[in-house]
Amino acid sequence: MNKEIVSIIQKDQLYNLMLKGERVDGRAFDETREIKIETGVIEKAEGSARVEIGDTKLIAGVKISPGTPFPDTPDVGVLITSLELIPLASPEFESGPPRENAVELARVTDRGIRESGAIDLKKLCIIEGEKVWMVFIDIHVLDDGGNIMDAAALGSIAALLTATMPAERYGLGEDTPLPMRDIPVSVTAVDIGGGIVFDPSLEEERVANTKLTVISNQEGALAGMQKSGNGSLSPDQINHMVEVACKKAQDIREKFLEI
Amino acid sequence: MTNKPEKFIDENGIRSDGRRANEIRDVKIEVGVLSRADGSCYLEFGKNKVMAAVYGPREVHPRHQQKSNRAIVRYKYNMASFSVEDRKRPGPDRRSIEVSKVSREALEDQIFTEYFPKSAIDVFVEVLQADAGTRTAALNAASVALADAGIPMRSLVSACAVGKVDDTLVLDLNKDEDNYGQADMPIAMTPDGKITLLQMDGHLTEEEFRQGLEMAQEGCRQVYEMQRKALMDHYSKKTEVLSTEVTATEDVKEDAPGEPEDITSAEVTEETKDAEKIDDTNETGDAEETEDTVKVGDVEESEDSGEEVPDTGENADETDGQMDESKEESSNE
Incomplete structure (x- = not known):
């Protein structure tokens, strides 16, 4: 059936539930779905994690190899994050170079890790100006059940926390763990007709006007934020989202992640 | 490249370019500067120089992108290769794709797209010189250009960034503050206070965020007055x-x-x-x-904010519907 029609019917249902203070899957507004994280799932990768948030499934892999630093940061390691929305994950994804959605997801994931200083990139310098460790995070979405953003951020940080630098393979000494300093966690909420719900499912994401992703670090400070979708938010809504997101992030961090 | 300054703010509270923490840079706005475009705006924000052009509503190419019940909005943010210190490789990169996406989303909701089914409204913004804050400058110019093109809008959109240097919140970061500062948070909002763009990177505590959001809103209000005046003039x-x-x-x-x-x-x-x-x-x-x-004279199409109010009521409910479909459309990708 025409998905625009489906979405209008769905929207109606979700709005009506929202008015009663309910969500379609019975969760509370600020309740996240069940999270599963499994690390070390890909032996060939230097770090990897398989993440599930509800129906959403993805694998994040970290590859690390020596390379040339950027000329403007000769003594700093390189971090490159990419994300692909491959057609395997959803009938709505098409093959080809990443479009704006994938680019945005990858860049926001990257921003959280970079800006929180999660990786001590200075420690990744081998020879200043010539050789540094390059860290590549690649995220493959396997099943789009909504809120890929949080899953991607979670997968990346979980994979990084378990990653080793393959120094032996390149004759650069012994293998050591990747120097990590912080654990950023991303929490996303959407606005559905004025109600703010966290960790949106696919249906909710589709129906929502606006999405806000809040990435906070270990000390509870903000490391990154992104509003997405063409609606608008009031400052009150934003402040509420930020407050709850920071708390949620702390819960997730305590439960699933440690340095 | 310049190196990180020792101090961003001196003991008198003055920043490296002579501004106080809550001051924005000088803004210059010229309306209707291009002859072929339906609407255009040249805007300088400090040393940022941007040119925005709006075409449309016009036919959609490629055809399959057209929506039977509303206009699609397309926004292309492009940086000229000579706009930055080290030549930028021409063409879209990941950054400009993201900037284009969030900027389009910042404007789209303010446009009465339902007035123009099966058509496209194209916004092109060329960054001619970049000096921190190009996405906000571009958005400010785009908003004025849309008004100049006579596109019916619920309101103008005004944008401004707030950031943190030396553990102090400052409005509208300059180049050094952007490069070496502790946080950067561009926002865009409508004059009635709805926030349509919000991004942030760096390090802000929740309290700093709250204050920053208020500062940025004040900055946006100042920008709005200037946009309005430029159009009026x-x-x-x-x-x-x-x-x-x-x-x-x-x-x-x-x-x-x-x-x-x-x-x-x-x-x-x-x-x-x-x-x-x-x-x-x-x-x-x-x-x-x-x-x-x-x-x-006239308030003509130059000022869309107030005039369209009667419609907003009727359309308020429908707006959400539109949003969805566009949401869905974007999840297509």
Whole structure:
């Protein structure tokens, strides 16, 4: 059936539930779905994690190899994050170079890790100006059940926390763990007709006007934020989202992640 | 490249470019500067120089992108290769794709897209010189260009960034503050306080975030006044020329002795007045003449904010519907 029609019917249902203070899957507004994280799932990768948030499934892999630093940061390691929305994950994804959605997801994931200083990139310098460790995070979405953003951020940080630098393979000494300093966690909420719900499912994401992703670090400070979708938010809504997101992030961090 | 300054703010609270923490840079806005575009705007925000053009509503190419119930909005943010210190490789990169996406989303909800089914509204913004804050400068210019194109909008969108340097919140980061500062948070909002763009990177505590959001809103309000004034000036200038032509012929009898070349002199004074006005665009205050002239003439399409209000009510409910579909459309990708 025409998905625009489906979405209008769905929207109606979700709005009506929202008015009663309910969500379609019975969760509370600020309740996240069940999270599963499994690390070390890909032996060939230097770090990897398989993440599930509800129906959403993805694998994040970290590859690390020596390379040339950027000329403007000769003594700093390189971090490159990419994300692909491959057609395997959803009938709505098409093959080809990443479009704006994938680019945005990858860049926001990257921003959280970079800006929180999660990786001590200075420690990744081998020879200043010539050789540094390059860290590549690649995220493959396997099943789009909504809120890929949080899953991607979670997968990346979980994979990084378990990653080793393959120094032996390149004759650069012994293998050591990747120097990590912080654990950023991303929490996303959407606005559905004025109600703010966290960790949106696919249906909710589709129906929502606006999405806000809040990435906070270990000390509870903000490391990154992104509003997405063409609606608008009031400052009150934003402040509420930020407050709850920071708390949620702390819960997730305590439960699933440690340095 | 310059190196990180030791201090961003001196003991008197003055920043490296002479501003206080809550001051924005000088802004210059020119409306209707391109002849082929339906609407255009040239804007300088400090040393940022951006040009925005709006085309449409027009036919959608490729055809399959068209929506039967509304116009699609497309936004292309592009940086000229000479706009930055080290030549930028021409063409879209991941950054400009993201900037284009969030900027489009910041504007789309303010446009009455349902008035123009099966059509496209294209916004192109060219960053000619970049000096921190290009996405906000681009958005400010785009918003004015949309108004200049006569696209019905719920309101203008104004954007401004707030950031943190030396553990202090500062409005509208300059280049050094952007490069070496602790946080950067661009926001865009409508004059009635709805936030349509919000991004942030760096390090802010929740309290700093709250304060920052308020500072940025104040910055946006200042920008809004300047956008509004630029549009008012531009369109009052147009109608002044028209109305002076009319009044000039009427006044001939009375004024003829004193000023024989009535029409031309009137035109001359108009021109000088206009020249002054352009110079004045930076200051929000002195607008006696302009305010009067604005009342004389028109609010035309130049100011879409107030005029469309009756429609907003009717469309408020539908808006959400539209949002979804566009949401869905974007999840197509």
